[in-house]
Amino acid sequence: MNRSTFFRFAAPSIVIMTLLMLVPLLMAIWLGMHFMTYNNVRDPQFVGLRNYVDVLTDPRFWQSYRFTLVYMATVIPATIVVGFSIALLLDQVSGFARGVYLSIFLLPFIIVPIVGTLMYKQLFEPSGLFTWILRNFFHYKFRYNAFTVKALIVLYGIWYVSPFPMVTYFAGLQTLPQDLIEAASIDGASRWQKIRHIIIPHVSSLTIMILLISIMDAYRVFDSVFVLTELNPIYKADTIMTYTFQTAISVQRLGKANAMAVLTVVGVMIFLIPNLIQSYKQQIEER
Amino acid sequence: MEKVRHPLGRVLIHLALMLFALYSILPFYWTAAQSFKTLKDANSRTPKFFFSPTWDNYRDLWLRAVPENGATIAYFVLLAIILLVALLLFAQYIPVRNGVIYAIATVGFGALLWAIPRLIEVSNFYDYFINTIIVTVGTVVVSISIGSLAGYALARYTGLAAVVILIGALAFRALPRLAFILPYYWIGVATGLLDTHLLVILTLVAVNQPFTIWMLRSFFMDIPRELEEAAMVDGCNRLTAFTRVIIPIMWPGIISTALFSLLLAYNEFLLVRLLTQTNWTLPVAISRFTGGEDPRHLTLAAASAVSATIPIVLVILFFQKNLVKGLAAGAVKG
Missing domain, CATH: 1.10.3720.10 (MetI-like)
Structure with missing residues (x-):
């Protein structure tokens, strides 16, 4: 395919991505330099870098940044361990049972996140099933407070994200070279040794991919936190996204929210740029 | 990897998978159960596992006013949906080109969505x-x-x-x-x-x-x-x-x-x-x-x-x- 045909085919997609992704991103940087509320959207007032300084000296911004990091540090390892274990177990069954399990396990991942969180939350309402179990069997009175809300966000994150590494690892296990496993069996390797020395190295490229996607997704977690905290500041459970949203919607400081979104983008670049460079090299080699 | 053969091992594997499956669908089950309860049952501090189900929550969610012939219309709508879904599910067994069946089903769903607000007073949720x-x-x-x-x-x-x-x-x-x-x-x-x-x-x-x-x-x-x-x-x-x-x-x-x-x-x-x-x-x-x-x-x-x-x-x-x-x-x- 030559260059001009390529551009004719790809033009609609390139135009929409330029107009509605690249331009808005540059606009966000520009709007971040303005004092803007809902009353003066058409006529924002230029304030230079004041919003950016404002964000960087805002203790609530750093608090939400810390909680986002805590969320990433707990949810990502947990989902990888759970997903990998379940994938290994699922690999042991076959036929109809495998299909049924797989469909059930995928449900939390496919459902609307707002609805999924709402459903998970129903278990912890004062009349919820888990509240009752905790009270009756563990003598623990569940109440919403700064700690339990954070714990719920993490627990829900694990419930919701685990199917993704699970199905990825499961697909990876299907391409496992059988001769290696057989050779290991002949040498008398135990099941654990096979997992440790054959399977984990075999899926390591998948682990890296899962890590990258999970980091990007966890960094922008919003829906579940929105539903579980109802944006109530007393729980101190804001993530970067929910705090930016609040600055835009409740506090109505659109300029500062834009500046915050831009700084968030800068923050994620640390993870993103090495990955992008690697993908670039890979694509150049493949062509 | 080769399969575990020991019967006890097989039982344990299925047990673990079932537990995880239970944990995965528990919120769905619980919410579905809550949605069919009266407010009193739903708010009960001791969960009601057995209750007399009610459609009231769905009625109040979807409808603004309850028409006199509501039950008839509800059955008609439900029947139409089941027929359309069945048509799609069994499309491959019907000796007509699949494209035709999908077109009929799409038109059918469209007509249904168009007709419902003209038959009953629906709420904003619709x-x-x-x-x-x-x-x-x-x-x-x-x-x-x-x-x-x-x-x-x-x-x-x-x-x-x-x-x-x-x-x-x-x-x-x-x-x-x-x-x-x-x-x-x-x-x-x-x-x-x-x-x-x-x-x-x-x-x-x-x-x-x-x-x-x-x-x-x-x-x-x-x-x-x-x-x-x-x-x-x-x-x-x-x-x-x-x-x-x-x-x-x-x-x-x-x-x-x-x-x-x-x-x-x-x-x-x-x-x-x-x-x-x-x-x-x-x-x-x-x-x-x-x-x-x-x-x-x-x-x-x-x-x-x-x-x-x-x-x-x-x-x-x-x-x-x-x-x-x-x-x-x-x-x-x-």
């Missing part, structure tokens, strides 16, 4: 449901049409421009969405498109485009070049070779990608919340039920959650193979 359908279908159609053109071009062209676009798309896919969504509000105000379906669809298409072109490209890469080259020797040009030869064999891949676009559009909360004031889609409408002052928010939230889940579960059941295939393709190819 409007949000219709909004969701418009936005989801619009997003899927636009993003798949322009995405498959671009995905095909990216799979076949090897110049530097293609690599730059792919990497750019990858970067945009990873960025936190608020950085684009906040300026969309400004764009909406400037163009007067705020609170319209058009703006929501266009922005959703843009947000989903990087994912769509990457996934479609990976499917197009699997199709041998010789195929369209042969078609072009036989007198097709690029475009006709693409539409007549490539697209027909690409259907499974296109459906997989469309399914992910559908989920992304149907699930989107943040973008719709910022760009609409009245034309909400279901996630935004449902988020209003969390912690409302209305004492009934508990059961209504449950009913709305179940209502929003049923259509998506039907779609997933119908296209399950494509979904797993898409997840696996995305996983293995990165």
Whole structure:
């Protein structure tokens, strides 16, 4: 395919991505330099870098940044361990049972996140099933407070994200070279040794991919936190996204929210740029 | 890995899987149960596992007023839905071309959605449901049409421009969405498109485009070049070779990608919340039920959650193979 045909085919997609992704991103940087509320959207007032300084000296911004990091540090390892274990177990069954399990396990991942969180939350309402179990069997009175809300966000994150590494690892296990496993069996390797020395190295490229996607997704977690905290500041459970949203919607400081979104983008670049460079090299080699 | 043979081992494996399955569906079960309870039963501190189910929550969620012949209409609507779903499920056994059956089913669903508000007084929730359908279908159609053109071009062209676009798309896919969504509000105000379906669809298409072109490209890469080259020797040009030869064999891949676009559009909360004031889609409408002052928010939230889940579960059941295939393709190819 030559260059001009390529551009004719790809033009609609390139135009929409330029107009509605690249331009808005540059606009966000520009709007971040303005004092803007809902009353003066058409006529924002230029304030230079004041919003950016404002964000960087805002203790609530750093608090939400810390909680986002805590969320990433707990949810990502947990989902990888759970997903990998379940994938290994699922690999042991076959036929109809495998299909049924797989469909059930995928449900939390496919459902609307707002609805999924709402459903998970129903278990912890004062009349919820888990509240009752905790009270009756563990003598623990569940109440919403700064700690339990954070714990719920993490627990829900694990419930919701685990199917993704699970199905990825499961697909990876299907391409496992059988001769290696057989050779290991002949040498008398135990099941654990096979997992440790054959399977984990075999899926390591998948682990890296899962890590990258999970980091990007966890960094922008919003829906579940929105539903579980109802944006109530007393729980101190804001993530970067929910705090930016609040600055835009409740506090109505659109300029500062834009500046915050831009700084968030800068923050994620640390993870993103090495990955992008690697993908670039890979694509150049493949062509 | 080879299978565990020991009977005790097999039992333990199934036990662990069943426990995890139970944990996965428990919130669904519990919410569904709550949605069929009266407010008193739902608020009971000791969970009622046995209760007399009631449709009241669904009635109050979907209807503004209860008509006299409500039961008849409800049965009629339910029957129509079951017939249409059955038609789709058994399409392959009916000796008519599948395309014809899908067309009939689509027209049938459309007619049903058009007829319902003319038969009964529906509530706002029905409007949000219709909004969701418009936005989801619009997003899927636009993003798949322009995405498959671009995905095909990216799979076949090897110049530097293609690599730059792919990497750019990858970067945009990873960025936190608020950085684009906040300026969309400004764009909406400037163009007067705020609170319209058009703006929501266009922005959703843009947000989903990087994912769509990457996934479609990976499917197009699997199709041998010789195929369209042969078609072009036989007198097709690029475009006709693409539409007549490539697209027909690409259907499974296109459906997989469309399914992910559908989920992304149907699930989107943040973008719709910022760009609409009245034309909400279901996630935004449902988020209003969390912690409302209305004492009934508990059961209504449950009913709305179940209502929003049923259509998506039907779609997933119908296209399950494509979904797993898409997840696996995305996983293995990165």
